[in-house]
Amino acid sequence: MEYQIYGNTVRSADAISTTVIDWDDFRKFAKVGDTIREPSRTLTITEKVYESTASGQNFVIHIYAQ
Known part of the structure; x- marks a missing residue:
């Protein structure tokens, strides 16, 4: 899956859907x-x-990219 997030401006390049x-x-x-x-x-x-959060009732998701 490809994510493209440009704030308020979103553009498609070539045949890639946004x-x-x-x-x-x-x-x-x-x-x-x-x-x-x-x-x-x-x-x-x-x-x-x-x-897991300190309360153990929720969790946080960390995404690492390079």
């Missing part, structure tokens, strides 16, 4: 190996880590 989602959905649906295309760079998600 998907705009909020950060909560991004953290849920992003998978290791997905790419993130920004106007100045392309990142690949290398790791997705789930961390």
Whole structure:
């Protein structure tokens, strides 16, 4: 899956379709190996880590990309 988020301006390049989602959905649906295309760079998600909150009732998702 490819995510392209440019704030209020979203553009498709060539035949690539653009998907705009909020950060909560991004953290849920992003998978290791997905790419993130920004106007100045392309990142690949290398790791997705789930961390329990101090209360243990919720969790935080950390996305690492390079």
